[in-house]
Amino acid sequence: MPKLDFDVITLGHGSGGTLTNKLLDSGVFDVLSNDILNERHDGAFLEMNGKMAFSTDSFLVSPIFFPGGNIGELAVNGTVNDLAMCGATPKYLSLSFIIEEGLKMTEFWEILVAIKNACEKADVKVVTGDTKVVEKGKGDKVFINTSGIGNIHPKAHISEKNIKIGDKIIVSGNIATHGMAIMSVREGLEFDSTIESDTINLNHTISRLIDGFGSAIHLLTDPTRGGVATVLKEIALSSNIGIDIFQKDLPIDSQVASACELLGLDPLYVANEGLFLSFVDASIANSFVETLQKDENGTNAKIIGTVVEAHPKQVILESAIGGKRMVSMLPGEQLPRIC
Amino acid sequence: MPKLDFDVITLGHGSGGTLTNKLLDSGVFDVLSNDILNERHDGAFLEMNGKMAFSTDSFLVSPIFFPGGNIGELAVNGTVNDLAMCGATPKYLSLSFIIEEGLKMTEFWEILVAIKNACEKADVKVVTGDTKVVEKGKGDKVFINTSGIGNIHPKAHISEKNIKIGDKIIVSGNIATHGMAIMSVREGLEFDSTIESDTINLNHTISRLIDGFGSAIHLLTDPTRGGVATVLKEIALSSNIGIDIFQKDLPIDSQVASACELLGLDPLYVANEGLFLSFVDASIANSFVETLQKDENGTNAKIIGTVVEAHPKQVILESAIGGKRMVSMLPGEQLPRIC
Structure with a gap:
């Protein structure tokens, strides 16, 4: 994890202003870096052709760290698998965090690294995202939504x-x-x-x-x-x-x-x-x-x-x-x- | 709103079992009904060709009802507009609810109707979704994630x-x-x-x-x-x-x-x-x-x-x-x- 001048995530990190940019520039974009994500527009620009699948899931497992994994890889694998169940080859994911203020930056970092590793294993890219923060007691550490898209395997006929x-x-x-x-x-x-x-x-x-x-x-x-x-x-x-x-x-x-x-x-x-x-x-x-x-x-x-x-x-x-x-x-x- | 035998949403409605099906069958699928959503698979089957945009946003506005709207239409319009800002014609949305137990069914219903109306205005379809419930004090009424995809307008060149x-x-x-x-x-x-x-x-x-x-x-x-x-x-x-x-x-x-x-x-x-x-x-x-x-x-x-x-x-x-x-x-x- 890079050296940062903050240890916990605060409401300001969800403001959309300086602190949000600071959080994203702290290494989030570096960890998940790819050509499409790096454009940092309101959405990702992609090219898709033919039949595809589109799926979404929000993850709110408690505890967020558990034997065998954490909420980060769960969120990647969950949507990857939903797409696979459609007979699709998962390709692109969106990633949206709802963080409760007070989440330790070390915890957030561990989750991010797990997301990166899970994406590499599944051969998918996070191409667009969102980060929001709620007050203490209005969330529970972190909830993650991933949505995903992928092309249907040409030999698949799942229904x-x-x-x-x-x-x-x-x-x-x-x-x-x-x-x-x-x-x-x-x-x-x-x-x-x-x-x-x-x-x-x-x-x-x-x-x-x-x-x-x-x-x-x-x-x-x-x-x-x-x-x-x-x-x-x-x-x-x-x-x-x-x-x-x-x-x-x-x-x-x-x-x-x-x-x-x-x-x-x-x-x-x-x-x-x-x-x-x-x-x-x-x-x-x-x-x-x-x-x-x-x-x-x-x-x-x-x-x-x-x-x-x-x-x-x-x-x-x-x-x-x-x-x-x-x-x-x-x-x-x-x-x-x-x- | 249809007549139901429950007034509030409970943890069981997020279990993935009988109560989740009861909630979804209570009219959620009827309100948002379309050919793609009605297949009810792990993801939606779509056909897309060429350049497209993909965007995501989680909405956690408080209060959830406010002058001029509610969190439901905000969640539709927010992602629709992010896609539009990419020069895309928004087409399909995913819809994911994180509900705090105790949310009144009348409130949930009002949000659903707002989502339906906003989708009609924007000419987009909700094609896939997810519904989860957290314990009282671990969320705040309801958070909504929408992700969306759409084709880039052939004359657009936004960058x-x-x-x-x-x-x-x-x-x-x-x-x-x-x-x-x-x-x-x-x-x-x-x-x-x-x-x-x-x-x-x-x-x-x-x-x-x-x-x-x-x-x-x-x-x-x-x-x-x-x-x-x-x-x-x-x-x-x-x-x-x-x-x-x-x-x-x-x-x-x-x-x-x-x-x-x-x-x-x-x-x-x-x-x-x-x-x-x-x-x-x-x-x-x-x-x-x-x-x-x-x-x-x-x-x-x-x-x-x-x-x-x-x-x-x-x-x-x-x-x-x-x-x-x-x-x-x-x-x-x-x-x-x-x-």
Whole structure:
């Protein structure tokens, strides 16, 4: 971090005047530097051609630093992954901070560096931004919005409308990791080793899968807030399909499972950040999983379910001992401020 | 507003589960309905070709309802105008809410309707969004981020690099109106008539000006936070030019001027929302102003200054009685939470 004559961010840094410029010139622009951002106009000038995706997300995770990451990389990966789930190659991000006065400059700096590193990993550029500051007690350290755009992969054909009876549902790895990383910190749980968030950019993995399997991939979605259960139920409802899933096939880390049990949480409802669900044509399902298992972001990938005709709009979970239960959406607020 | 079984927004409405879906299905999607948004994927699918602009802004104005508007239309107009200042025709917006638990559903609804109306006026669509909720005391009613994209007008050629010595600087109307509308409410000032915010979409006006004057318009910028003084000083610094402005030519409403005097504020530093500055070739300046004065958003337009060689990086204000002073950026935080 460069040597600065201020240690904390104050209301003045959000004024749009001298202090805002001082904050931005302190190294923010240097850290995120690229040709487009450096123009510093009211918006970024870009060139895009053809089909694209556009997505937005605001991040307000608490605490802002957690095992496995911080709010900065979460904000980059979150929007990058939303674009990837559309079958797009993420390209440009906007970055908007809402800072509570009193945030330490060292903390802001650590977040910025995480943003820079996450952008490099995902091969995206921050091209436009905004910085605002609210009074103490009117925010919580820092909230970050990222929006993003990217071109749709030419071989992608992702849409709920493409789901058909018999499709296999594949999860890319262990569930409930991000949510339990945050909860373990909040609840002060201790395990043999720390549970780390799974936050990661998935776009390169997705791109390789689309290269290989094209339109046989019917739907991609990342089960963040609300977890795997909520997103499956949403799809069952909106696509008027039935879904069967099998508990014995759900991959979960043993410490994460223990933490869920300790806190009385069902891992099916716990948020994920580096995980995605794929609905694929049954004919390629095994090959898809084998390919994914060779990918660094899919070593624990498994087929967890099937699209069925039998019970439209319902998700049925078959338990390890063969019992069946209906899966609903997350009913209330299980884990606030998880992303 | 539809009849709902909840009156206030709670943490559960940000869970991503049943309550979030209930909130979105309560009419949010109906109010903002369009083909792209209605797909409800992780992002919006669009088609864009050629040069475009991309911009973002987070809005945290307090109070959220103020004379002349509310945070909803401000959030639409703010990003629409940032795109317009790039010479772009705004087309698609993202919309992200950070709600403090306890926000009344009637307030949220009023904001949504304002967003819908502002989108219609500006001819833009909300195509993707996000809704999060923070605990009481960790936010302030509601913060809104909008990001937007649009195609660059084929005749536009907007860049600081195009500014040249002799360029005329034109303000599109009365200065300091938005800031004083907010401050009058906060300070409980009373006048013969209420000072109303100038928040409005400027994109149609800008589009007509670019149609008529093309590349003779060198730079467009909207002096929001920090006011006219700050934005002129920023341009003088980054473009290494001198700027002369003349106090007698600065248009200001008499009540706004009185309010500034009462509160000891210099209107040159007060935020505007429906105002823009144009740097244009001297040869078209008079014709540009006459055209602008016939536009509903430019009736009070005036030439207020000139780009000069004499004092690079400095903005000099000539007062009504002929004195001269250097204009700096807004030094600290004059009016927090103004947009």
